[in-house]
Amino acid sequence: MSQSKFNFTTKTVVAIGIGAALYGLLGSISIPVFTQTALRPAIAILTIFGAMFGPVVGLLSGAIGHIITDLIWGGGTIWWTWVAGSAISGLGMGLVFMKSSFHVNEGRAAKADLWFLGIVGSLAMAIGYGFSSVLDIYLYGEPPVKMFAQFLWATGANVIVHLVLGVPAVAGLISRNRKNSNLTVLK
Amino acid sequence: MSKSGMLYVDKDTLFHRMDGAAKLIVFAVWTVIVFLFQDLRVFVPLFAIGLILLFLAQIPYKRIRLLVWIMVVFNLFNSIFTLLITPSYGSEVTGTATVVLDLGYNVLTLETCFYVLTLTMKYMSLMPITVLFIFTTHPTRFASSLNRIGVPYKIAYAFNIAFRYVPDLQTEFRNISNAMQARGMGFGKGEGSMRDRVKHFISIAIPLVQSSLHRIEVVSNAMDLRGFGRHQKRTWYSATAWRRADYIIAALSVVAILAAIAVRLSGFGRFWYPFS
Numbered sequence: 402m403s404q405s406k407f408n409f410t411t412k413t414v415v416a417i418g419i420g421a422a423l424y425g426l427l428g429s430i431s432i433p434v435f436t437q438t439a440l441r442p443a444i445a446i447l448t449i450f451g452a453m454f455g456p457v458v459g460l461l462s463g464a465i466g467h468i469i470t471d472l473i474w475g476g477g478t479i480w481w482t483w484v485a486g487s488a489i490s491g492l493g494m495g496l497v498f499m500k501s502s503f504h505v506n507e508g509r510a511a512k513a514d515l516w517f518l519g520i521v522g523s524l525a526m527a528i529g530y531g532f533s534s535v536l537d538i539y540l541y542g543e544p545p546v547k548m549f550a551q552f553l554w555a556t557g558a559n560v561i562v563h564l565v566l567g568v569p570a571v572a573g574l575i576s577r578n579r580k581n582s583n584l585t586v587l588k
Numbered sequence: 589m590s591k592s593g594m595l596y597v598d599k600d601t602l603f604h605r606m607d608g609a610a611k612l613i614v615f616a617v618w619t620v621i622v623f624l625f626q627d628l629r630v631f632v633p634l635f636a637i638g639l640i641l642l643f644l645a646q647i648p649y650k651r652i653r654l655l656v657w658i659m660v661v662f663n664l665f666n667s668i669f670t671l672l673i674t675p676s677y678g679s680e681v682t683g684t685a686t687v688v689l690d691l692g693y694n695v696l697t698l699e700t701c702f703y704v705l706t707l708t709m710k711y712m713s714l715m716p717i718t719v720l721f722i723f724t725t726h727p728t729r730f731a732s733s734l735n736r737i738g739v740p741y742k743i744a745y746a747f748n749i750a751f752r753y754v755p756d757l758q759t760e761f762r763n764i765s766n767a768m769q770a771r772g773m774g775f776g777k778g779e780g781s782m783r784d785r786v787k788h789f790i791s792i793a794i795p796l797v798q799s800s801l802h803r804i805e806v807v808s809n810a811m812d813l814r815g816f817g818r819h820q821k822r823t824w825y826s827a828t829a830w831r832r833a834d835y836i837i838a839a840l841s842v843v844a845i846l847a848a849i850a851v852r853l854s855g856f857g858r859f860w861y862p863f864s
Contacts, residue, residue, distance in 0.1 A: 414749065414816075425754060469750060475655075476660075540623040541710060570790075
């Protein structure tokens with residue numbers, strides 16, 4: 402059954418919802434490295450859901466999940482600019498889904514695909530959080546130098562989580578699914 | 589956090605009776621107005637009005653105490669951080685410099701202090717309206733109001749599912765975490781090195797993600813069985829009809845945003861510094 406990768410099925414809707422709930426819930430957990438910088442393991446959720454369900458799910462669960470995190474831990478404010486950053490990150494992590502050689506549920510992935518996920522995901526975060534920082538400067542009037550420092554820290558920490566937790570988790574899911582379908586055709 | 593309502597507090601005030609879409613419009617207009625200005629004379633009245641509205645909505649302080657504290661701590665850190673990294677930024681904006689303190693690598697100016705105060709009030713003025721919105725709007729009604737203002741219903745429904753499953757996933761997270769701790773894994777401070785704690789965290793995350801993926805199957809099958817997504821449009825059980833108050837408040841919001849844009853275009857509302 403061939404379906405468009407942008408098909409908005411019931412499963413897409415539920416994946417967005419559950420992905421957002423997970424991202425929002427885990428968003429409250431952070432491992433402080435030093436002042437104002439924390440590793441947020443929740444980023445790995447975006448990596449996994451993006452890779453499994455595609456850019457639309459990545460984008461929307463990033464956005465909704467960020468809103469949920471802010472509702473619980475944002476001090477009564479939703480940081481819209483960083484919501485946009487999470488959304489763009491999720492979109493970038495979902496791009497690997499578009500490649501025909503990559504399919505998590507069927508356990509198919511070329512080595513290049515995982516590199517693609519790692520690199521494009523990191524770039525998307527740089528672009529996404531860059532966008533957030535620029536918006537912070539224009540919408541809130543934060544000093545540019547300060548936002549640049551914050552941008553470097555946020556992006557750096559999240560790229561680390563993406564590469565150390567997210568990509569290996571996706572690789573793990575792929576190899577687990579591969580074991581379930583290890584039938585080969587005898588020629 | 590209750591299972592159905594998350595942060596929602598059930599009361600019967602004007603704000604609770606208002607339709608979600610009307611509240612969403614007020615919320616959006618308020619946010620845009622705050623974004624437009626950089627003027628303490630705008631933020632202080634907005635903050636005051638917000639507090640009055642919050643009081644009228646009868647939200648118990650006990651429920652929002654944590655949020656208030658997070659906000660205070662955030663503002664404190666953000667201010668200190670700004671003052672340390674860019675101690676003379678305010679002077680760049682105003683073009684005047686009144687030195688307060690010589691920090692060695694730069695000078696701290698009075699303009700910057702005032703700038704930081706303005707920024708803090710900017711954040712503070714967004715808080716009451718956000719709290720008001722999230723504490724008086726039931727998540728299900730929120731989804732239907734998103735749909736009403738034009739968000740496709742499938743996306744609105746995804747919002748609904750997300751809010752609905754946060755408490756469930758939280759319970760699941762707690763169960764897995766307890767099971768892992770019973771096996772001797774530590775997550776808190778002093779319960780192992782950084783490396784161990786990260787590793788232990790993964791040992792919670794993997795089963796949590798797997799059970800969530802399973803849950804996606806179950807929930808989407810159940811929704812498919814009930815015909816979700818069959819039609820282009822969908823009605824909402826919790827949808828409310830707009831009443832006169834909703835129309836009046838929505839109209840006032842539109843007037844307010846137009847007035848704010850007009851005032852902003854006339855030049856008022858850039859960074860205001862009274863002592864120059």
